[in-house]
């Protein structure tokens with residue numbers, strides 16, 4: 525089970541997510557970051573790296 529908390533990305537955001545599939549989780553997080561945090565998609569490599577670190581397995 526992979527899990528993600530937006531605050532682990534340094535965001536003041538209560539968004540949390542769990543998913544069996546890490547790739548699926550990353551897609552949902554990317555969607556969230558676009559809609560909630562106005563981040564352009566695809567995320568730049570440094571953001572992707574931070575995202576991967578923030579995901580707990």
Ligand SMILES: [Zn+2]
Nearest residue numbers: 530535537539
């Ligand atoms: Zn968020």
